[in-house]
Amino acid sequence: MHTTAAPPAPSPVPVRPQAPAVEVTDLRRRYGSFEAVRGISFEVRPGEVFALLGVNGAGKTSALEVVEGLAPASGGTVRVLGHDPRTERAAVRRHLGVLLQSSGLPGDLTVAETVRTWARTLTAPRPVEEALTQVDLTGRAGVRVRSLSGGERRRLDLALALVGRPRVLVLDEPTTGLDPESRRTVWELVGGLVDDGAAVVLTTHHLEEAEQLAGRIAIMRAGEVVVAGTREEIAETQPATVRFVLDPGAPQPPVPAGVEVVSPGPRVEWHTRALQPVLAELLAWAARSGVLLRGLQARAASLEQAFLAVADGADPLLTPLPERSPR
Numbered sequence: 001m002h003t004t005a006a007p008p009a010p011s012p013v014p015v016r017p018q019a020p021a022v023e024v025t026d027l028r029r030r031y032g033s034f035e036a037v038r039g040i041s042f043e044v045r046p047g048e049v050f051a052l053l054g055v056n057g058a059g060k061t062s063a064l065e066v067v068e069g070l071a072p073a074s075g076g077t078v079r080v081l082g083h084d085p086r087t088e089r090a091a092v093r094r095h096l097g098v099l100l101q102s103s104g105l106p107g108d109l110t111v112a113e114t115v116r117t118w119a120r121t122l123t124a125p126r127p128v129e130e131a132l133t134q135v136d137l138t139g140r141a142g143v144r145v146r147s148l149s150g151g152e153r154r155r156l157d158l159a160l161a162l163v164g165r166p167r168v169l170v171l172d173e174p175t176t177g178l179d180p181e182s183r184r185t186v187w188e189l190v191g192g193l194v195d196d197g198a199a200v201v202l203t204t205h206h207l208e209e210a211e212q213l214a215g216r217i218a219i220m221r222a223g224e225v226v227v228a229g230t231r232e233e234i235a236e237t238q239p240a241t242v243r244f245v246l247d248p249g250a251p252q253p254p255v256p257a258g259v260e261v262v263s264p265g266p267r268v269e270w271h272t273r274a275l276q277p278v279l280a281e282l283l284a285w286a287a288r289s290g291v292l293l294r295g296l297q298a299r300a301a302s303l304e305q306a307f308l309a310v311a312d313g314a315d316p317l318l319t320p321l322p323e324r325s326p327r
């Protein structure tokens, strides 16, 4: 019998992860003797949103200004598309869209004139009308900048950041001052750009914005990144909460292993890193004992909890609750 040998399996093509669009390594920034950014590192890949969070004065803008090429680093390195954004500005500028925290646009120009003037400095800008449509400003094209509302001005800032079809977008508090509808428009816009492969670094004080947009998040305090990861990873640094109310005279439930009792009762509050088994144990006890757990709530930790813990000076990664011991 004649058999043909099976063709050799194709050798696997090595999948090369895309190079980071933004690489920040041990970045430091000083103002005189004050060090506002103290050795932070992060990467942002094409098609990714990275959010820098932190209370006022944490050092977010100081770090972003170096990424934008507006200020020199005092230490460490920043690369945007492989280039130093300050010393190799020409290579970076046409691919970089920047939204500063506050822009000083001339008030005399109209909205359309402002975008047109800016677009003339760019290599392959979007048509002005398209840029205005993206940010819902078409109806305000002929209005002078000084007459715009705060939210409209912010959307104009965003139009300027987007008109050059940037591969890297740096957005410093992009939706501050925007109403909820405009905020959603901006989220959709940023989401669309990311789907097209842009890399986005943003700061925000709206945690929901970071949750909506960012694949990875870093929370800064006093110039350092205290915790970083996906929103789930960051939330998991904090304990879950169980709350219920006991009727007068009801017996106290035994406290399961791995629970920190925040309030013993009658309004009981527990913190735990083992929500599911703790809840199962509590419910089994309640069923056995015929006890009603009024208003029972079980809530996984949130990004907000982690943010507040960092703001309060905690180091979420270094101060864990006791782990639940195996039974």
Ligand SMILES: Nc1ncnc2c1ncn2[C@@H]1O[C@H](COP(=O)(O)OP(=O)(O)OP(=O)(O)O)[C@@H](O)[C@H]1O
Pocket: 031, 034, 036, 054, 055, 056, 057, 058, 059, 060, 061, 062, 063
């Ligand atoms: N030009 C400057 N000279 C001296 N100190 C400065 C200067 N700019 C910023 N700082 C200080 O550096 C620290 C970090 O400021 P930065 O603006 O980077 O913080 P931030 O996290 O962006 O705050 P916010 O959320 O309020 O925008 C603050 O203590 C601030 O006072």
